[in-house]
Amino acid sequence: MLTPTSSKETPCGPPQMRGTTPGVRPYSLRVIWGPVLPQDSTKLAGDEQVLVRNGIHSRRRAMDELGVKEPEREFKRWLEEREAIGNTDSRFKIQDSRTPAAGKAGP
Numbered sequence: 001m002l003t004p005t006s007s008k009e010t011p012c013g014p015p016q017m018r019g020t021t022p023g024v025r026p027y028s029l030r031v032i033w034g035p036v037l038p039q040d041s042t043k044l045a046g047d048e049q050v051l052v053r054n055g056i057h058s059r060r061r062a063m064d065e066l067g068v069k070e071p072e073r074e075f076k077r078w079l080e081e082r083e084a085i086g087n088t089d090s091r092f093k094i095q096d097s098r099t100p101a102a103g104k105a106g107p
Helices: 038-053 059-065 071-091
Strands: 002-004 027-029
Touching (some): 038 059
Antiparallel strands (some): 002 027
């Protein structure tokens, strides 16, 4: 994956070429290794779930870390699904299992 470099990253390429070509920005490389074993992807998914739940990573960041090709597009699809599920829940008066019912103690 090629990404534009920030001031904190080390640009690639020979020093004499960095920033000398008009209209061309230096780029850095980010190597993303796929999981070697199925357990690796399962652990990564679990780790990302915890990071998202605790507000450390955004859903988009987690999707990027998990190798989703278009995190922004997938996030929009997730929002659409959530809205559709919410509409279904309210139509059938289904309580969201993640929130304790009024007057009941949580788990």
